Amino acid sequence: xxxxxxxxxxxxxxxxxxxxxxxxxxxxxxxxxxxxxxxxxxxxxxxxxxxxxxxxxxxxxxxxxxxxxxxxxxxxxxxxxxxxxxxxxxxxxxxxxxxxxxxxxxxxxxxxxxxxxxxxxxxxxxxxxxxxxxxxxxxxxxxxxxxxxxxxxxxxxxxxxxxxxxxxxxxxxxxxxxxxxxxxxxxxxxxxxxxxxxxxxxxxxxxxxxxxxxxxxxxxxxxxxx
Amino acid sequence: xxxxxxxxxxxxxxxxxxxxxxxxxxxxxxxxxxxxxxxxxxxxxxxxxxxxxxxxxxxxxxxxxxxxxxxxxxxxxxxxxxxxxxxxxxxxxxxxxxxxxxxxxxxxxxxxxxxxxxxxxxxxxxxxxxxxxxxxxxxxxxxxxxxxxxxxxxxxxxxxxxxxxxxxxxxxxxxxxxxxxxxxxxxxxxxxxxxxxxxxxxxxxxxxxxxxxxxxxxxxxxxxxxxxxxxxxxxxxxxxxxxxxxxxxxxxxxxxxxxxxxxxxxxxxxxxxxxxxxxxxxxxxxxxxxxxxxxxxxxxxxxxxxxxxxxxxxxxxxxxxxxxxxxxxxxxxxxxxxxxxxxxxxxxxxxxxxxxxxxxxxxxxxxxxxxxxxxxxxxxxxxxxxxxxxxxxxxxxxxxxxxxxxxxxxxxxxxxxxxxxxxxxxxxxxxxxxxxxxxxxxxxxxxxxxxxxxxxxxxxxxxxxxxxxxxxxxxxxxxxxxxxxxxxxxxxxxxxxxxxxxxxxxxxxxxxxxxxxxxxxxxxxxxxxxxxxxxxxx
Numbered sequence: 001x002x003x004x005x006x007x008x009x010x011x012x013x014x015x016x017x018x019x020x021x022x023x024x025x026x027x028x029x030x031x032x033x034x035x036x037x038x039x040x041x042x043x044x045x046x047x048x049x050x051x052x053x054x055x056x057x058x059x060x061x062x063x064x065x066x067x068x069x070x071x072x073x074x075x076x077x078x079x080x081x082x083x084x085x086x087x088x089x090x091x092x093x094x095x096x097x098x099x100x101x102x103x104x105x106x107x108x109x110x111x112x113x114x115x116x117x118x119x120x121x122x123x124x125x126x127x128x129x130x131x132x133x134x135x136x137x138x139x140x141x142x143x144x145x146x147x148x149x150x151x152x153x154x155x156x157x158x159x160x161x162x163x164x165x166x167x168x169x170x171x172x173x174x175x176x177x178x179x180x181x182x183x184x185x186x187x188x189x190x191x192x193x194x195x196x197x198x199x200x201x202x203x204x205x206x207x208x209x210x211x212x213x214x215x216x217x218x219x220x221x222x223x224x225x226x
Numbered sequence: 227x228x229x230x231x232x233x234x235x236x237x238x239x240x241x242x243x244x245x246x247x248x249x250x251x252x253x254x255x256x257x258x259x260x261x262x263x264x265x266x267x268x269x270x271x272x273x274x275x276x277x278x279x280x281x282x283x284x285x286x287x288x289x290x291x292x293x294x295x296x297x298x299x300x301x302x303x304x305x306x307x308x309x310x311x312x313x314x315x316x317x318x319x320x321x322x323x324x325x326x327x328x329x330x331x332x333x334x335x336x337x338x339x340x341x342x343x344x345x346x347x348x349x350x351x352x353x354x355x356x357x358x359x360x361x362x363x364x365x366x367x368x369x370x371x372x373x374x375x376x377x378x379x380x381x382x383x384x385x386x387x388x389x390x391x392x393x394x395x396x397x398x399x400x401x402x403x404x405x406x407x408x409x410x411x412x413x414x415x416x417x418x419x420x421x422x423x424x425x426x427x428x429x430x431x432x433x434x435x436x437x438x439x440x441x442x443x444x445x446x447x448x449x450x451x452x453x454x455x456x457x458x459x460x461x462x463x464x465x466x467x468x469x470x471x472x473x474x475x476x477x478x479x480x481x482x483x484x485x486x487x488x489x490x491x492x493x494x495x496x497x498x499x500x501x502x503x504x505x506x507x508x509x510x511x512x513x514x515x516x517x518x519x520x521x522x523x524x525x526x527x528x529x530x531x532x533x534x535x536x537x538x539x540x541x542x543x544x545x546x547x548x549x550x551x552x553x554x555x556x557x558x559x560x561x562x563x564x565x566x567x568x569x570x571x572x573x574x575x576x577x578x579x580x581x582x583x584x585x586x587x588x589x590x591x592x593x594x595x596x597x598x599x600x601x602x603x604x605x606x607x608x609x610x611x612x613x614x615x616x617x618x619x620x621x622x623x624x625x626x627x628x629x630x631x632x633x634x635x636x637x638x639x640x641x642x643x644x645x646x647x648x649x650x651x652x653x654x655x656x657x658x659x660x661x662x663x664x665x666x667x668x669x670x671x672x673x674x675x676x677x678x679x680x681x682x683x684x685x686x687x688x689x690x691x692x693x694x695x696x697x698x699x700x701x702x703x704x705x706x707x708x709x710x711x712x713x714x715x716x717x718x719x720x721x722x723x724x725x726x727x728x729x730x731x732x733x734x735x736x737x738x739x740x741x742x743x744x745x746x747x748x749x750x751x752x753x754x755x756x757x758x759x760x761x762x763x764x
Binding site: 159168172173 | 261264265268271272275276280283301302304305306313320401402403405406407409410413414417418421443624
């Protein structure tokens, strides 16, 4: 054993000797922090904040009816994509095996980020003409986040953005058909429906619930190394 | 065997350098492990849901479907291509293998180029498949003309540019968030930047989503009587090629990408690409709406494209033939059905048109994005006289079904033909008003505007000027252009119910068709000259 190694041993052993059962709140907090860090949750929060700021700046400009309706959808899709991306795990199977609290952490993270996205985008539209209002934001973000979570389970967290961004095109087209018929009236294209449309809300809620359930139980399909 | 008899050891043969083979192998590897391959189902689904269904609902005309395909396909490909390219561009950094691949035999730029090329190849494969299906079905359905390749080329040129944009973002800012950010930003920039297009001299026309005068949408009236102008597509392809070149060359610029000479060359290529893109933007800004409804750019314009297209019109076998451009063959039955009652009323009378012929529309840029569309010449001319009309689909607005078109023709061109034939106008005599009203009654046309539940006639109502784009989802854009009525408006003045003219009209309409015809043969000249009074009508 070298001198260096000898110095290392007591140093490494010291915490073992003084280890006491950590207080549950502190341990839980540490677990949440580690989970959030590994999933890039702070970056996702920053991305959601950037979307909200972008929406606010964009709402200052003059948009015709097309633009005014499609504008929030773009930022909602961006936020939903950021939520979906946080499902990607850099740890893979070891974490799945050892992480007892993992399903709850996944659920909590997705729910918290969705709530943050809805709040941020709704706040960005306060005092400006936000087409559809807060209800529209809630429905669209929840629905697209659900699509993103389902995509994460199917394609992997890294490519989960394909769902919300692809649905963005469908939603924008659905809004376009309100002018150039025949209009798409299916509630599955909820961005094209009015904010108080019950069918659209149910569809979006169903997709969100399904996405949450799948991601909670199974997690994202992530290849190790991505 | 002794040492002497042993064959002399051969000199080692230097390995043959076959860079083409190595590049192909690298490309093959990249093609097999490319995220764009996984995006193809998404792209195809988007294309089917949005572009294919919308385009196939249009009449089978190449001009309409090619324009719709261009803008639709680009919108469908924006997010998957930009996102997948960004994902591939950030691959090395995401997997923490930058140091590992730095020591490989291939230089960094060659590796990056192979990854970008593979992404672009898959995007192009997806696009060409979509294009082949759409154009194949259209070729099967279209009655005249051939595929328009410039719109297809613009959409194809957009894919390498989108791929390069996403790839550059992924390479320079590698993160798991880069892909969605690139996808959303690209969509926002392309799809919503067209809001800035105002008039035909806008620099924003260089956007590949623009297929003609902005806000008018795919227009059945263009590229049928005159060739499709390649001016704007040339500028767009030039812009996209320049942008792609500049973005790819910029990847070689960072220190460590290659030798100094290579980076200097990349700098020159970047500058050349930017110059080409800038020139294209400047050229797009010099565009003007020509008389045939397309954007003409003086520096790129070929005067040969101003000559009308030669075609043999297709005509109906009615008492007065109705002749249309063969591109509109699918509209002929509806048009004939709509006009036949009117034509049977005036057929055989002196001065009746020998033919009803479809004419080319003439376009004029108005304020903002409004476009005036009308008939260039008189409604009726020549010997024997020919009555010229514009089909409602030649006017800005959404394309319409045959039944909608028939209703518009009946309510617009029908009264116009009778009115022109009798010489009716606000200054005409009461007898002329009465005869026109009578003939309209006999032909089953409404007297006072459109009947409830129908849309107004395309060429019967002047509409206010302004944007031709609808500002309300409830309204369809049919009557948004101020020019919808121009040149073809010759609607008869209304005959008020209860007036002597109205009574005379009802009386005249109640006559047998042969009696009306006989009376008109005898008195038409005097009627046109204003020498017949209401009381003299039978």
